[in-house]
Amino acid sequence: MQRITLTRPDDWHLHLRDGELLxxxxxxxxxxxxxxxxxxxxxxxxxxxxxAAAYRERILAALPAGMRFEPLMTLYLTDNTPxxxxxxxxxxxxxxxxxxxxxxxxxxSDAGVTDLAxxxxxxxxxxxxGLPLCVHGEVTRDEVDIFDREAHFIxxxxxxxxxxxxxxxxxFEHITTKAAVxxxxxxxxxxxxxxxxxxxxxxxxxMLVGGVRPHYYCLPILKxxxxxxxxxxxxxxxxxxxxxxxxxxPHPKGAKESACGCAGVYSAHAALPFYAEVFEAAxxxxxxxxxxxxxxxxxxxxxxxxxxxxxxxxxxxxxxxYPAGDDTLVPFRAGGEVAWRVA
Ligand SMILES: NC(=O)N[C@@H](CC(=O)O)C(=O)O
Ligand SMILES: [Zn+2]
Ligand SMILES: [Zn+2]
Numbered sequence: 001m002q003r004i005t006l007t008r009p010d011d012w013h014l015h016l017r018d019g020e021l022l023x024x025x026x027x028x029x030x031x032x033x034x035x036x037x038x039x040x041x042x043x044x045x046x047x048x049x050x051x052a053a054a055y056r057e058r059i060l061a062a063l064p065a066g067m068r069f070e071p072l073m074t075l076y077l078t079d080n081t082p083x084x085x086x087x088x089x090x091x092x093x094x095x096x097x098x099x100x101x102x103x104x105x106x107x108x109s110d111a112g113v114t115d116l117a118x119x120x121x122x123x124x125x126x127x128x129x130g131l132p133l134c135v136h137g138e139v140t141r142d143e144v145d146i147f148d149r150e151a152h153f154i155x156x157x158x159x160x161x162x163x164x165x166x167x168x169x170x171x172f173e174h175i176t177t178k179a180a181v182x183x184x185x186x187x188x189x190x191x192x193x194x195x196x197x198x199x200x201x202x203x204x205x206x207m208l209v210g211g212v213r214p215h216y217y218c219l220p221i222l223k224x225x226x227x228x229x230x231x232x233x234x235x236x237x238x239x240x241x242x243x244x245x246x247x248x249x250p251h252p253k254g255a256k257e258s259a260c261g262c263a264g265v266y267s268a269h270a271a272l273p274f275y276a277e278v279f280e281a282a283x284x285x286x287x288x289x290x291x292x293x294x295x296x297x298x299x300x301x302x303x304x305x306x307x308x309x310x311x312x313x314x315x316x317x318x319x320x321x322y323p324a325g326d327d328t329l330v331p332f333r334a335g336g337e338v339a340w341r342v343a
Pocket of ligand 2: 106
């Protein structure tokens with residue numbers, strides 16, 4: 001059997017939610033990943049260091065006995081996040097980033113930022129204290145087509161931000177376009193990007209041809225095949241500023257299969273095997289370890305994990321659904337097979 005052993009990976013963009021859903025999804029991630037950047041878009045959002053501390057405790061309490069996993073907490077940036085909260089976060093030891101959601105851009109982003117100019121002092125404090133900014137990179141203006149929202153964000157928001165705050169580290173989350181790859185390739189070293197399973201594996205045809213498939217619906221929305229190809233080329237290139245961030249975003253089945261379905265794809269059940277498939281198909285399995293286990297830690301200035309995981313090439317069934325409270329959770333490739341498994 002074909003096997004590959006790599007430094008234990010980390011997930012640099014993860015939604016764990018809370019309560020019953022947290023208990024369902026956390027073991028999937030913690031069984032494989034050493035650490036994850038935990039997204040703060042709960043209801044209500046995690047906007048303070050005290051809320052982040054309490055959420056961190058709930059995550060650790062939900063961790064099955066014997067599993068080791070370090071949640072790297074984030075704060076949800078609002079128009080009114082005070083610089084003093086950034087200083088407190090930087091000193092906390094457990095808050096590792098601040099998340100920018102343009103108001104209205106995605107799931108639970110209503111409390112997000114309406115105008116980045118209002119955050120200028122707060123962003124300057126982040127740069128000074130070395131706290132990175134993670135961004136959901138889409139503009140929200142009604143007149144901008146949903147498929148163009150990431151490209152507009154680069155020119156209208158991201159590049160001006162990177163130019164203005166010259167000491168700020170920025171992670172362009174879940175990139176979906178060739179435009180984003182091109183931007184990253186010429187951006188300063190303090191700009192990184194995460195890539196998800198679904199954006200590396202699927203294009204918008206998967207979501208829309210032959211019927212609408214709500215389990216492929218996420219934000220930023222899946223793009224064209226040429227975009228997907230550019231993302232795969234970037235992820236598998238060995239470039240140190242592209243790294244693994246699943247954006248695994250669980251929603252109950254009922255909320256996905258609805259007249260107004262929620263955005264988010266659940267992939268944590270087999271995240272590393274999915275990435276292995278992508279890298280294998282690209283003839284780049286030798287680049288998987290850098291992408292999954294080295295580049296993100298290096299970017300965040302954290303030590304790489306000291307232990308390893310082993311992947312085995314063995315076709316492994318994916319369940320139709322996982323139980324999740326009164327509802328269920330439909331995973332990526334539900335009812336199908338994934339070519340690799342974690343030993
Ligand atoms: N990606 C998504 O489609 N959904 C995420 C939010 C996000 O990461 O934008 C979620 O929280 O459900
Ligand atoms: Zn997002
Ligand atoms: Zn996300």
